[in-house]
Amino acid sequence: MSLDLGAILAKHGNDPTRLLQILRDVHAADGLARPETITAIARALQLPRARVEGVAGFYSFLGTEPRGRFRVLFSDNIVDRLQGSVELRQRLLDAFQVGLGEVSRDGLVSIDVTSCTGLCDQGPAMLVNGRAIPRLTPARIGAISALIRGRSPVEEWPENMFRIDEHVLRRDLLLGTPFAPGEALSAAIDRGAARTIDELKRAGLRGRGGAGFSTATKWQACRDAPGPQRFVVCNADEGEPGTFKDRQLLAEHADLVFEGMTVAAHAVGAQRGFLYLRAEYPFLLPHLEAALEARRRAGLLGGEIRGVRGFAFDIEIHVGAGAYVCGEESALIESLEGKRGIPRNRPPYPVTHGYLQKPTVVNNVETLAAAALIARHGADWWRQRGTTQSSGTKLLSVSGDVARPGVYEYPLGVTVQQVLDDSGAGDVGAVQVGGPSGVLLSRHELGRRIAFEDVPSAGAFMVFDASRDVLEIVDDFAHFFAHESCGFCTPCRVGTTLMAQMTARLVAGKGTRRDVKDLSRVAGAMKSASHCGLGATAGNPVLDALEKFRPSFDRRVASREVLPTFDLDEALAPAREVTAREDAGAHFPEES
Amino acid sequence: MTDAFSLDGYDVPFTGGQTILQAALAARRYIPHLCYHPAFRPHGSCKVCTVKVNGRTVASCTTPARAGDEVESESPEIRDLRRNLVQFLFVEGNHFCPSCEQSGQCMLQAVAYDLGVTRLHYTQMFPDRPIDASHPEVLLDFNRCILCELCVRASAEVDGKSVFALSGRGIRKHLIVNAESGRLADTNLAVTDAAVSVCPVGVILRKRRGFAAPIGQRRYDPKPIRAMDEPADGEEG
Numbered sequence: 001m002s003l004d005l006g007a008i009l010a011k012h013g014n015d016p017t018r019l020l021q022i023l024r025d026v027h028a029a030d031g032l033a034r035p036e037t038i039t040a041i042a043r044a045l046q047l048p049r050a051r052v053e054g055v056a057g058f059y060s061f062l063g064t065e066p067r068g069r070f071r072v073l074f075s076d077n078i079v080d081r082l083q084g085s086v087e088l089r090q091r092l093l094d095a096f097q098v099g100l101g102e103v104s105r106d107g108l109v110s111i112d113v114t115s116c117t118g119l120c121d122q123g124p125a126m127l128v129n130g131r132a133i134p135r136l137t138p139a140r141i142g143a144i145s146a147l148i149r150g151r152s153p154v155e156e157w158p159e160n161m162f163r164i165d166e167h168v169l170r171r172d173l174l175l176g177t178p179f180a181p182g183e184a185l186s187a188a189i190d191r192g193a194a195r196t197i198d199e200l201k202r203a204g205l206r207g208r209g210g211a212g213f214s215t216a217t218k219w220q221a222c223r224d225a226p227g228p229q230r231f232v233v234c235n236a237d238e239g240e241p242g243t244f245k246d247r248q249l250l251a252e253h254a255d256l257v258f259e260g261m262t263v264a265a266h267a268v269g270a271q272r273g274f275l276y277l278r279a280e281y282p283f284l285l286p287h288l289e290a291a292l293e294a295r296r297r298a299g300l301l302g303g304e305i306r307g308v309r310g311f312a313f314d315i316e317i318h319v320g321a322g323a324y325v326c327g328e329e330s331a332l333i334e335s336l337e338g339k340r341g342i343p344r345n346r347p348p349y350p351v352t353h354g355y356l357q358k359p360t361v362v363n364n365v366e367t368l369a370a371a372a373l374i375a376r377h378g379a380d381w382w383r384q385r386g387t388t389q390s391s392g393t394k395l396l397s398v399s400g401d402v403a404r405p406g407v408y409e410y411p412l413g414v415t416v417q418q419v420l421d422d423s424g425a426g427d428v429g430a431v432q433v434g435g436p437s438g439v440l441l442s443r444h445e446l447g448r449r450i451a452f453e454d455v456p457s458a459g460a461f462m463v464f465d466a467s468r469d470v471l472e473i474v475d476d477f478a479h480f481f482a483h484e485s486c487g488f489c490t491p492c493r494v495g496t497t498l499m500a501q502m503t504a505r506l507v508a509g510k511g512t513r514r515d516v517k518d519l520s521r522v523a524g525a526m527k528s529a530s531h532c533g534l535g536a537t538a539g540n541p542v543l544d545a546l547e548k549f550r551p552s553f554d555r556r557v558a559s560r561e562v563l564p565t566f567d568l569d570e571a572l573a574p575a576r577e578v579t580a581r582e583d584a585g586a587h588f589p590e591e592s
Numbered sequence: 593m594t595d596a597f598s599l600d601g602y603d604v605p606f607t608g609g610q611t612i613l614q615a616a617l618a619a620r621r622y623i624p625h626l627c628y629h630p631a632f633r634p635h636g637s638c639k640v641c642t643v644k645v646n647g648r649t650v651a652s653c654t655t656p657a658r659a660g661d662e663v664e665s666e667s668p669e670i671r672d673l674r675r676n677l678v679q680f681l682f683v684e685g686n687h688f689c690p691s692c693e694q695s696g697q698c699m700l701q702a703v704a705y706d707l708g709v710t711r712l713h714y715t716q717m718f719p720d721r722p723i724d725a726s727h728p729e730v731l732l733d734f735n736r737c738i739l740c741e742l743c744v745r746a747s748a749e750v751d752g753k754s755v756f757a758l759s760g761r762g763i764r765k766h767l768i769v770n771a772e773s774g775r776l777a778d779t780n781l782a783v784t785d786a787a788v789s790v791c792p793v794g795v796i797l798r799k800r801r802g803f804a805a806p807i808g809q810r811r812y813d814p815k816p817i818r819a820m821d822e823p824a825d826g827e828e829g
Contacts, residue, residue, distance in 0.1 A: 035772045048748075050757030050770035057759030057768075323761070340758070345636045345654045487739070487765030490639050494680035497763040498714055518714070525676045528649040529639040 003030040005037060009044045016045045017356075019055055019338030023062050024279075024321055028130070031071075033064050058340040058486075060114060060322030061130065061279050068103045068110030070148045075125040077116035077241040078476040079399045079462055085124035088136050089113070095145040109148050115324060115480055116241035117280040120399035120462070121167055121406050129154045130282055133161055164283055166248050167406030170422065172393040173385055174370060175409050177377070181255045182300050184376040188263045189306055191375070196267045197223065200371060202379035204391035209235060209327070209364035210434065210458035211533070215371060218361055221351040222268040225359035230270035232261050232313075233355065233362040235332055237278045239324035240435035241480060242460035245395035246365040248407045250277075250284050253369055254291040258315060260368030262300060263375045264361055265313040273315040274355070276332050279322050288317055324484035328532050329362040330354075331486065342488045343532035366395055366459070385411035390451035398423045400463035408461075410450065417446040419461060427466045430549070435460035436477035437537035440470075440544035470549040471556055474541045475503035481538035492535025495526040499542060506556045516553050520546060595659040599623075599643075600666050604657075612652035612663055613641050622818035623665050624674055624703045626681075626792060627740035628653040632749065638740055640677050640703060644670055675707045683714045684763070686721065686735035693802045694794030696810030700738055702817035721766070726777035729799050736794040737767050743796060747787035755781045767795070 008025045012018035022041060026033055033041075033056040042049040056062045074080070074089045089100070093111055096104050103110040119125035122134040128144070131154055140161070147157055168175060188196045201216035222230060234257060238246040249257060261273045277284065292315055295301045303312040318336055320326055326335045330344035333355050354360020363371070370392060374382045382392045390412035396419060399405045403424025410419065416431055431441045433450065434457040441448065441455070443466070448455050464473060482500040487493040499522050505511040523539025530536045546553065569588045576586045594605040597612070599621050606615035611634055616623050625641035628634055636654035643652040644664040652663070664670060681687075681700060689695045721734040739758070744767075747755040755776075759768045771778035781787065788796050807813065812820075 035774075039772045048754035048757065048770050049772065050754060050759075050768050053768055054757045054759040058761050340761075345634070347656070482762060485762040487760070487762045489637050490677050490680050493739075493763055493765065494684045497717070498680070498683075501715065521676065525673055525680075528673055529642045529651075529677060531636065531639070531651075 003037065005040055009041070014044050015338075016047055017336070017338045019045065019047070019052065020059070020321055020335060021318065021338075023052075023056055023059075024319060027062055031069070032066050033062060035064070038064070055338065055340055058323065059279075059320070060483075062321050066103060066107070068108055069151075070109045070154070071127075071129055072109060072111045072144075072148075073114035073117075073127040074111070075115075075117035075119065075123060075127075076113035076476070077120060077123075077480075078473050079120040079242060080116070080124040081476065082400060082464075082468070083124045085136070088124055088138065088141050091138060091141050092145060095141075096148075108151070114280075114322065115239065115484060116243075118238055118244045118247050118278070119164070120242050120397065121244060122165055123399075127280065128157075130279070131162055132164065132280065132283055134164060162283065164247075164251070166251050167404075168248060168252075168409075169398075169404055169406045170408040170410065172409040172411060173382065174366070174373065174393055174395065175253070175407075177373060179253075179256050179259075179373065179376070181259060181295065181298060182306070184256075184259045184372040185262055185266070185300060185306055188266050188375040189308055189311075193223065193267045193269070196263065196375055199379050200374055203374045203382040204379075204389075205367065205370055205374060205382065206390070206452060207364055208366035208370065208394065208458070210240075210437070210456070212452045212456055215363065215367055218351055218363070219264060219267050221349075222270075222359045222361045225352040227358060229272075229356075229358045230265075230268050231355045231358060231360040232264045232268065232270045232273040233329075233332065233336065233360060234261050234273070234275040234315075234365060234368055235327065235329065235362055236281075236365050237276050237320055237324075237327045237332060238281075238365070238459075239278055239327045239484075240437065240458055240460050241477070242397060242399055242432065242435050242462040243458060244397045244399075245407050245459045247281055247284070249365050249369055249395070250281070250288060254288055255295070256369045256372050257365055258291060258295055259300070260363075260370070260372035261315060262305065262313055263372055264363065264368065266305075266308075266311060268359070268361055270361070271312055273313060274336055275315060275317045276326070276336060277317055277319050279320045282319070285317065285319070292317070323486070324480075325486040325532070325534050328534060331532070332362060333360065340486070342486050343534075364458075387413040387449075387451050387453070389453045394450060394457065395459055396450070396457065396461045397459050398461045398463070401425060401428075401465040401468070402463050412451045413449050415447055415449055416441060416455070419450070420446065420463065423463070425463045425465070428463060429466035429468055430464045430470055430473070432460065432462040432464070432473070432541070433457045435462075436480055436541050437533070438540065440474075440541055440548065442548040470545050470552040471503065471507055474545045475500075475507045477541040478503045478538075481534070485534065485538070489529070489531035489535060491526045491529040492531065492538060495522045495530075495535070496538050498522050499526075499539065503542070506553060509556055510558060511553075511556060512558055516546070516557060595657075597657055597659060597661040597663055599663045604663075606657040610657050612643060612645070612650075612655050612657050612661075614653075615657045616652065616665075621665075623652050624706055624818075625653060626699060626703060626738060627742065629742055629745075629790065629792075632742065632745045635741060635745070638677070638681075638738065640674050642670065642673060642677075649673070671707060674703075675709050676713075678704050678707055678709050679713045681738050682709070682712050683716045684719070685737060686716075686718060692736065692794050693797065694736070696807065696813055697805065698736075698794055698812075699792035699817070700736075702812040705812075706817055717763070724769070724776045726775040727779075727781065727799075728777070729783040730776060730781060730788055731797045731799050732767075732769075732776055733795055733797060734767060738793055739765060739767070740792060742790045742792060743767070743787040746790040747781075747785065750786035753780055753785065753787070755779045755785070755787055 627638040634653040
């Protein structure tokens, strides 16, 4: 590997807002951000050095620690685990005689875990030097260790290893309506900006990223905000474990998404757009860049779009670096500005003070695709599906214990049971709708509906059969949140870690009734006092599970109220070493 | 007529742009807080100043005051929430009050007393946080850091130096200094910097003057924090 920092800095125009992209390029070339590299970047961008170091230290895929020439990251969502990822991981660790999170002695390989990589429909999955490999099997692990051992560059590995399949198993309005690039934009231009927003309002379109905020209200507020400059941001930081529907949309309907962004730009008067792509989806990048280029050639991006004077808009792709919290819109904007992804204090909201403190619309991938089709076909067309409060359709990423995992598009209001029937679920024990931050449903709630007024979903739909232990599922989610907390506020920073420690103790059979009680106390504090949605929802799986799956906890609770938090006998180990004793008298008696 | 909101039943007047905490402190109604300091823009990270406004919990330091709002601060529920958060801060770091030279001068300790925090409740995390004694005049003991970012803000906004920043994420978030070596001695920090005196706990300490105030004369000895005139800013009074 060789680092030409000058070339990287020049490519990004020494622009501090490009810091994240600069650090990504540094990592691609050098494997880490060395202290002297950080100093040089800081000097070139005229930033305090500590600020650059702070950014490098924030994102999972960046960092200042050396890693292996081959950096292997196993996706560690519960669905990957159910598909056998832990055993496969162990196989690779054994092959290189290296511990999890360590670098092999020769510096060849490091193996670790990462949060869900968005391939639950074709897991277990991993990333090798940032490239995604789905459908891992023992044979595939064998092939991968041989390639690493042979020091074969990842770019030269067999192409079929990286093949990502898109399984769309039910199409409705969004995925089933033919679309020709430019037609939504023409319709929006003909209708005019104000009436396009009215149309969205009549359609009742609500954000597909989870919060369900009215899209028309957001666009209107941005349009009304003072100032000449505006921005449109597509949130493609699809990080909620178990979600992969945006991946599918971007892979097969990129034009529709970009068209939605352009319609938004026309409606609010924006000149620049960003698509914030999660780092786990680099395989989409060439295709997305090509789609943007084709749109520029077709006059759908650039100056005087569709011949409209003064309507200039272009889109650039910004790639993340491994941080779930950047799915929160103000954290995403911070990240776009080249900073640590910390959610901002609100008000003011991004619609008035967003990117570079300018009015900014941030919408989810699916929201923008829907907006484009509504601009083309009208509100009534959209309203023919869904319920009064939840109009239209919703994409669900179905995974876990089902015969047919993949993307399903349903009218909102569909019952959970319907989705389970269509995807071939067997003896269902629990369903996690909306991902870890969503709602955990028991088998008694399968008649409930996916809709804003009942069970809202940002898109994840993970199915667990009755043989699965809910406590282990919850433990996986607790560790996810502890890993992804940005650390800004006390309740989330400390609460997520305390929660993960307690669920881990319970899983290990070392938890007490006190731990079970404290789980509610911690989750309650996080819900009441957290700075953003991540912390406010991080306790949801624990609270849901305590309410609906209590036996799963009680079964694992040690019989006593209090257990020592450290191992007395282990604490004597140094004394045994010093005295060279190993007899029974040098040990505490075994606890019964 | 002045605008006012109700804080635990008392009318608190406010002027435009004030947040709930700012207005409450101006009216000498104490709301426990740690990361807020009157000289800086509200930060909103410690969440100890959380109150309930019309039934919703919010950080009072960053929430604009609004006429007619019903704000609940000293209720058992909110006090218990704050107690919980302060316990979080204690178990996250290494806080050993009896041997700490800031004991009696420390805002974390004073707020803990105010809230009646008498035990840690949770298992301590005992993080490994080596001290930095490289600087000739200033010692950094990261064990006591509560990540309020006051030194970060003071160094950037008052001193114009950006000596401090944060790195890492989640529970591994930590204070760093602006030097390739990672050592305070290699920064341009001066002992007279605002960043040195702003620390509300015992992270940033002047060398060669430990335990300067005798017991009985320490900042929070004469009266409890809620009875003090001004929010302390780390400088010995």
